[in-house]
Amino acid sequence: MAEGKYHLLPVYALLTTSDLAREGIRNSGSFRFADHIYRNEPSGRYGVGRLLDRVLLKLRGARSMRSRFFHSRREILRVVREMAGVTTGQLTVLSVPCGIARDLYEVAETLHTTEPALYEHVRFIGIDLDGEALDLSRELTQDHPTFDFQCADALAAGSLPGRLDAIVSLGFGEFLSDGMLYDFYRRCHSSLNPSGRFITSAMSRDRISDYLARELAELYTHYRSADQLVELLKSAGFAKVQTTHDEVGLQTLAVAEKVP
């Protein structure tokens, strides 16, 4: 109303019946919003809210965000399986910021069922600033003694543990300037073992999703192309960066290695 955009009021009222849109509007960029997209289970108020939620979950922006979750699951599994072939020691995987650590949880579930010997060798750590995200992550992973969650500022010096085999970071760079992201990548780089891998993603702009995010959720995203992401990771010290695009074409999915 302050901006005189009265035409958005009915859209706003309708959107708040959808659980996804309501979360996006009230808590821009929240871990619940991301997790709702990853779970892909429509919910909302009255029949219309659920229907609208289903439509929103099918938007290009939402499908593309979901693909980074699949990327994380796939690449964490790949890295622990490959490293298990060259070391008999413990492997440590960090998610930062972890939000609701569903990707780590699903990897642990898969390993527990299909490769119990490897499961015993993998330790998972989740770091987030928000105690609620950590509590929900602890609840989700309560059957797995291999998890450890820590409340810390990912941007503060010394907040990341060392000697890590893999770090995954999703839904963070989109909120940081290039300078802040560079510093964060530098610290991730120095926390990894020489053979460690960094798993991340960047998003390109989708007109409709960006319009909804800006006008209704006041969420201003830092979009980056594959080239921009590779340049940042390389300048932070990663020797090899592999990228692919998700099937929607909005998400760059990256895996960076310290040594070529």
Ligand SMILES: C[S@@+](CC[C@H](N)C(=O)[O-])C[C@H]1O[C@@H](n2cnc3c(N)ncnc32)[C@H](O)[C@@H]1O
């Ligand atoms: C969009 S969520 C992404 C979480 C998760 N990686 C995912 O993909 O669902 C962003 C998360 O970043 C956390 N966060 C924001 N700034 C942070 C900081 N400086 N240090 C640690 N966590 C932070 C928030 O608490 C929130 O859980």
